Amino acid sequence: MTYDECRAKGYDFIVGVPCSCFKQFIVDLQSDTAMSYIAANREDTAVAVAVGAYFSGKKPLVFLQNSGLGHVVNIVSSLLIPYNIPIDFLISVRKEPFEHTHMYKITKDIVSLLEIDSQVYLIDSSSHS
Amino acid sequence: MTRLEAVQAVLDSLTNELLVVTTGYLSRDVFKIKDRKENFYMCGSMGNAYPIGIGLAVNNPDKRIVVLSGDGAALMSLGSLALGNSLKLPSLQHFIVDNGKYASTGGQPTCADGIDFSQFHNTTVYSVSEDEPASPRITLGPIEMAERFRSCFV
């Protein structure tokens, strides 16, 4: 998903942790003065900040690399789901190099097991370095 | 100071502020002492009360946002305190009840002696040396907690 596509979907608050394939995405969102952006230092922190934005009436989007999925398992399970808080995710899916390969294999299963009731956009990062 | 005295001190300092409370005994204490629709009881997601406060404060510069954390929870997401130091949101206030232990799970020691929480943005630390027994469980459902809290903003 490009930044323009993300804008077109109505997101007005973005928070996340970088992946190299979000390089252009982050450049674009930082140059958009109408967008609120918080650069988070951990993926669960990003989700929590997005929850604060949701309570404030915003439509937040959290972006992360699939390697950060483990960091969000608890906040999705103990906050988003029981409290019925809809937070959308943009997840880059890396396959290479070797440290990403196992997570690549289990990414779709983890996302499906989490039963996130809102939008989850998985983007293939193989075209990025 | 005891845990309940610390919680009472935080609640006494509030008028119409929005309050996010950490998981464990502290949420139960706040619910028991003074439930109000401006309170959000974050049961679970330990360590994430403060970054929820960040998301609130960024979007509501004209409202005072208060977060109540335990030392164990603050240590679990120390990076979010660095984020708070970096953003320096003037309307965000953090109270940390530091008893040096995970009281809610049986009083095992934390490593809070390894950090000075007062170095963080708008942070007040209550050092607690004595603990009362747990307050009763919160009787509100999570969906109701979220909806009534959100209604304070939208």
Ligand SMILES: Cc1ncc(C[n+]2csc(CCOP(=O)(O)OP(=O)(O)O)c2C)c(N)n1
């Ligand atoms: C991720 C996670 N790990 C462990 C727990 C179990 N747990 C619940 S409350 C708590 C202790 C919290 O300690 P602190 O924040 O210092 O508050 P206190 O209980 O001392 O008031 C722990 C470890 C949990 N809820 N979530």
Ligand SMILES: [Mg+2]
């Ligand atoms: Mg403690």
